[in-house]
Amino acid sequence: MINKIDETRKSFDEDLSKVDSFASLEELRIKYLSRKGLVSQLFESLKDVSKEDKPKVGQSLNQLKIHTQSKFDEMKETFENNENKSESFVDLSLPGRIRPIGSKHILTQTLDEIKNIFKGLGFSVYEGPELESDYNNFEALNFAPDHPARDMQDTFFVTEDFLLRTHTSPVQVRLMTEKKPPLRAIMPGKVFRNEAISAKSYCLFHQVEGLYVDTDVTFAELKGTLVAFAKQFYGQDVQYRFRASFFPFTEPSAEMDVWWQPKGKEGRWLEVLGCGMVDPNVLKNVGIDPEKYVGYAFGMGVERTAMLKYGIGDIRILFDNDKRFLTQF
Amino acid sequence: MKISLNWLNDYINLKDISLEDILDKLTYAGLEVEEVEDQAKNYANMIVGFVVEAKKHPNADKLSLCKVSDGKEEFNVVCGAPNVATGQKVVFAKVGSIIPNGKFKLEKAKIRGEVSFGMLCSERELNISDNHDGIMVLNPSLKEGTPIAEALEMNDVVLEIAITPNRADALSHIGIARDLSALFNLPLKYPEIKLNESGKKSNELASVDIVDAENCPRYVGKVVTNVAIKESPDWLKKKIKSIGSRPINNVVDVTNFILHEVGQPLHAFDLDKLNGKKIIVRSAGNDTKFTTLDSKERNLQSKDLMICDAKRAVAIAGVMGGENSEVTESTKNILIESAFFNPSSVRKTAKNLGLSTDASYRFERGTDPNITLWAVKRAAQLIQETAGGEISFGEIDEYPKPIIKRSTKLRFSRLDQILGYHIENREVENILLSLGFEINDNSKDELNVNIPSYRHDVEREIDLIEEVARIYGYNKIPEVSKISVTLEEKVDHSAFDDKVRVVLNSLGFYEIITNSLLSEESANRFGKPIHVMNPQSSEMSHLRPSLLPGMLTTISNNLKVNEKDLQLFEIGKVFEQLSETKIKSFDDFKENEQLLLIATGNFLRTEWFEKDRAFDIHDMKGLVSSFLNNLLPGVTIADNYSENDFAFLDYAFEIVANGKNLGNCGKLKKEICSLFDINQDVFLFQTNLNEIKQIPIPKKAFKDLLKFPKVYRDCAFVLDSNIRSDEVSEVIKENGSNLLHNVKLFDIFQSESLGSGKKSLAYQLEYYDPSKTLTEEEIEKVFSKTVKSVEQKFNAQLRGA
Structure with missing residues (x-):
């Protein structure tokens, strides 16, 4: 029996030295270490050994088991390490298993950028309905009935008294009617103009309106705030100018231009927003005392801003939603 | 709106101010210049040339070889015109100029062996007329070297200005000149009127009856008799053309000129076509059709304001005259209308008709009721100058609803409050005065200001503040460099x-x-x-x-x-x-x-x-x-x-x-x-x-991490294929006891081997107890109960069982 154990040990060592692959290692395992392998067989035959020899044979058998198992484990580990390094080739150049991620519409992205700047300056964000009353859209904002100022904004009417809002300014009216100053908010949203669709104009667009009403609001602060915005949005070195204009709901009214310098082309001033001090009539209409409170307001078109920023020449492409366009932003 | 700089110079002397300055100041003041057409640019590099010598081209019969002087140098020029001759003053287009007709650029060229440094031009080549018989021969008194634009007075600059709807007062050359006078602190001068009146009085030759005084507060008329309708003189045609209009005849051109000069629309009626020599201003009433002077039949609404004679309508008030009373070549006697109509009435009518004219555009924005008299006199004078005839004495002036003089006050403290910047009191006063406001009372705290009748947009203190800020210049008001933020609740609807x-x-x-x-x-x-x-x-x-x-x-x-x-x-x-x-x-x-x-x-x-x-x-x-x-x-x-x-x-x-x-x-x-x-x-x-x-979102609260192991058991059931998977998982959950925390469907299998109409649904059940480790027996107990309930409920069979 002892001889048999020694022989098995020798043949195991011999076989082990010949192992050169996972397959031959597995063969080795099956031959010696499996349930019916040589080592197990020897344990089986232990029961035939005489009582007095049993401890000695048993001990030697145990040593064999430990020896074979540990040598096998050692070898296996070696193989596994080798395999990790060079045995199989991993083609890292295969494309990864991508899951697509969508994007916000470019107008939303532009609006986000505008919103974030003004939120940083302490503005809240309010929204309001698109189908508005003539009162909120025009009358409360100091547009007299039958005044040519109404022609500035071609209007889609639903009835004589209801219309698709032509600007986000009715949200001002709602906000000032519902809340007391101080009020500092921007009001983004969709607005409508009854104009033929062309490369330059669409029947709807998005606007961001801003409003600040308090006891110490000034034109100088309006300018400062808008300049801060322009610098953040267009770049710190932006050139700008303010010029007089007319909006029924602000007085004095102004427009802000920035200098636009396309590469290789002639630069020009481009109007980027309208602004002014809230007309006292508007404050009166919403029940705020214009002697005590002063306000400023401003508004800008998101489409125009996005088209400038990204060099888009035709407004219609914004509403075509062609995937080849959507995936660019 | 088109504004000619040459024309502006009739009212304000802008000679010493650069074009850039004019454009910038107008634009900053709210009169946005959208386009600039500089006529002189069309004649760049073209000068008055003196033909020192003209002789036959050695290699071509029909060409001449000329020496042309610009006063400093002489140039060789080959010319094909038959009329070129030594001693002429001619239009000499130098190398580099662009010929207006054809827009081609002149280069140095060799023509039949002779080098030519430019070209002598015909009228057609300069787009002056269709004459191309020969070169243009200029007045000998012109000095050689003078730019052609200057020599031919084709040096006008025409501005396209966008006028916002509030600025009705700026819809004319005098209106623009008035703002310029404030912006540059230069005097504004109105043309002087000298009338040579004779014969009868206007109100003996015609009469005016205003029925609708609400919509026609003032109607002024003046008669000129024995006029000769013909082409306008050059100065008038040039003015009319410079703003993009077409000259028609002397009388019509004069009325058009005055509209663009001072903003008052005028209309000239053929007095002999007015029944009863009478004007009645009333609403259309039962009249439903009217033919305007463009020969188009218009549909009227009963409220439209009409100008009528004793029998019929002769004009749509403030919009367009009628064909039945228009001035024609045979017209002898005319009645000039200079009225003030209610802006909203004209607007409604123009809108109803879908017709916007130079006149309606101005009336609906508000004209100056007080300029009517001046305008009618100016028209009479110019008509006499261009069409002859006699100006009748005086005017018919029906003014049933006099426009009340308005005034308002301006507190200096309020100006500071709104702008956040102080403008000197003296400067504030000067700005207002230069725009035509009158200051009838001033103290150290406030001004009491009379508003001119042409400023319909100014009523309140805030309107004056805008005027001051606009003329002072928004860009001169410094912006703040810091702001304070209130700490009220912030809201974000989006x-x-x-x-x-x-x-x-x-x-x-x-x-x-x-x-x-x-x-x-x-x-x-x-x-x-x-x-x-x-x-x-x-x-x-x-x-x-x-x-x-x-x-x-x-x-x-x-x-x-x-x-x-x-x-x-x-x-x-x-x-x-x-x-x-x-x-x-x-x-x-x-x-x-x-x-x-x-x-x-x-x-x-x-x-x-x-x-x-x-x-x-x-x-x-x-x-x-x-x-x-x-x-x-x-x-x-x-x-x-x-x-x-x-x-x-x-x-x-x-x-x-x-x-x-x-x-x-x-x-x-x-x-x-x-x-x-x-x-x-x-x-x-x-x-x-x-x-x-x-939908309310529950507040998040931390839950202790599980301290004991989860145990998973899998089971697959064969059941009818029309049984919904969620029904099965529902039954599993209901019968899973509180140890079961999750049921996950992980396999669906259908095959003939299961029997027809059968499918296999495999679920993984997750068990744990947050307070202890579960024993094999505990799990087995609830698991087998669950399996049984599914088997019973759906007549299902546990696979592999």
């Missing part, structure tokens, strides 16, 4: 939508924005739409009741360009009429914020690791539940599989949270797809964001 977008983006959806206006057909199919009274076209006549049509159009357009795999969403307002009657209040309609998301085409295009696979309802269901679970954390969201008919959907189910239907998910019906030429499956989920926003 925050929820922003989250929706971010979650959907992360799930692969692109945002789209579509038109809110649809065709009636499209809109009616998807709801009860609201129609627009004045649409651009029938394609955009109704407000969308649903985002579906816009989305389906988008899909369809993308398919056309071979973009077939789409995951898209839109957030937008949809509109629904609630009442049967016309919308009178906000209660008569509903405006909801809708969200629509779709998936169509392939979930995955073939890749190296997987074959392509089309989107199916289970993909969509997964995307929607990922979305909702992320958007509404902690809210239990359930599916409701009812037998309801879903209008546009097959394989549809409701998604429910807190007992409320959030929206439907399903596959779009084929017949809807085919309406939009979509030939692939479209899966969608539609929901009302207004309602989702109302």
Whole structure:
């Protein structure tokens, strides 16, 4: 029996030295270490050994088991390490298993950028309905009935008294009617103009309106705030100018231009927003005392801003939603 | 509006001011210069040349070889004109000039062996006339070297100025000159009027009766007799042409000139065509048709204000004259009308007629009631100068509703408060005075200011503040460099939508924005739409009741360009009429914020690791539940599989949270797809964001991490294939005891070997007890009970048992 154990040990060592692959290692395992392998067989035959020899044979058998198992484990580990390094080739150049991620519409992205700047300056964000009353859209904002100022904004009417809002300014009216100053908010949203669709104009667009009403609001602060915005949005070195204009709901009214310098082309001033001090009539209409409170307001078109920023020449492409366009932003 | 700089110089001396300065100041002051046409630029490099010598070209019979001097140098020029001769003063276009007719640039050229440094021009080549018989021979007194633009007085600069609707006073050359006089602190001079009146008085030759004084507060008339209608003199034609109008005849041109000079529209009637030599100003009443002087028949409304004679209407007040009384070549005697009409009346009439004229444009913005007299006298004088005749004495001046002089005050402290900047009191006064305001009282605190009658836009203190700031210059008011922020609650209405977008983006959806206006057909199919009274076209006549049509159009357009795999969403307002009657209040309609998301085409295009696979309802269901679970954390969201008919959907189910239907998910019906030429499956989920926003999100609270192991048991049941998987998992949960925490379907298997009409559903059950380690016996007990209940309930068989 002892001889048999020694022989098995020798043949195991011999076989082990010949192992050169996972397959031959597995063969080795099956031959010696499996349930019916040589080592197990020897344990089986232990029961035939005489009582007095049993401890000695048993001990030697145990040593064999430990020896074979540990040598096998050692070898296996070696193989596994080798395999990790060079045995199989991993083609890292295969494309990864991508899951697509969508994007916000470019107008939303532009609006986000505008919103974030003004939120940083302490503005809240309010929204309001698109189908508005003539009162909120025009009358409360100091547009007299039958005044040519109404022609500035071609209007889609639903009835004589209801219309698709032509600007986000009715949200001002709602906000000032519902809340007391101080009020500092921007009001983004969709607005409508009854104009033929062309490369330059669409029947709807998005606007961001801003409003600040308090006891110490000034034109100088309006300018400062808008300049801060322009610098953040267009770049710190932006050139700008303010010029007089007319909006029924602000007085004095102004427009802000920035200098636009396309590469290789002639630069020009481009109007980027309208602004002014809230007309006292508007404050009166919403029940705020214009002697005590002063306000400023401003508004800008998101489409125009996005088209400038990204060099888009035709407004219609914004509403075509062609995937080849959507995936660019 | 076109404004000629040469013309402006009749009222203000701008000679010493650069064009750039003029353009900038006008634009900053709210008179935005949109375009500049500099005539002199058309004649750059062209000068008066002196022909020192003209002789025959050695190699060509019909050409001459000339030596032309610009006063400094002599140039060789080859000329083809028969009339060129030594000693002439000619138009010499040097190398580099661009010939106006044909727009070609002159280069140094060799003509039949002789070098030519330019060209001598004909009138046609300069676009002056059609004359091309020979070169233009200039007045010998002109000095050689003088730029041609100056020599021929073609050096005007014409500005296109955008006038905002409040600035009716600026709709003329004198109006613009007035602002310039304030901006540059230069005097404004009105033309002097010297009338040579004779014969009868105007009010003996004609009479005026204003019936509708509300809409015609003032009507001034003056008669000129024995005029000769003919072509206008050059100076007048030039003025009329410079602003882009066409000269007609001397009388019409004079009225047109005065409109552009001072902003007062005038009309000249042929007095002999006025029945009873009488003007009656009244509303149209029963008159329904009227032929204007452009020979077009117009439909009148009874409230339209008309100018009539004793028998009939002769003009639409403030809009256009009539054919029946217009000045023609045979006209001898004329009545000049210079009136002030109610702006809103003219506006309504012009709108009704769909007719906007230079006159109506000014009347509806508000003309100066006090300039009427001046304008009619100026017209009479110019008519006499250009058409001869006798100016009758005096004017007919019907002024039943005198316009009251207005005044307001300006507090210096208020000016400082609004601007956040102090302008010197003296400067404030000067600005107002230079714009024509009168200061009738001043103290150290405030000014009391009379408002000129041409400034309809100025009524209140704030209007004066704007005038001061505008002329002072917005760019000179320094902006603040810091602001203070109040600490009141900040609100962001858009925050929820922003989250929706971010979650959907992360799930692969692109945002789209579509038109809110649809065709009636499209809109009616998807709801009860609201129609627009004045649409651009029938394609955009109704407000969308649903985002579906816009989305389906988008899909369809993308398919056309071979973009077939789409995951898209839109957030937008949809509109629904609630009442049967016309919308009178906000209660008569509903405006909801809708969200629509779709998936169509392939979930995955073939890749190296997987074959392509089309989107199916289970993909969509997964995307929607990922979305909702992320958007509404902690809210239990359930599916409701009812037998309801879903209008546009097959394989549809409701998604429910807190007992409320959030929206439907399903596959779009084929017949809807085919309406939009979509030939692939479209899966969608539609929901009302207004309602989702109302769902309360439970507050998050930390739960202890599990300290004891979870144990998993798998089981597969063979049961009838029409049994829904969720029913089985429901029974498992109900009978799983409180140790069972999760049930997951992990395999579905169907095969003949199971028997026909049978399937196998495999579930993994997750057990744990948060307070101890579970024993094998405990699990076995509840697991076998669960298995039994499923077997009994569904007549199922545990596989492998």
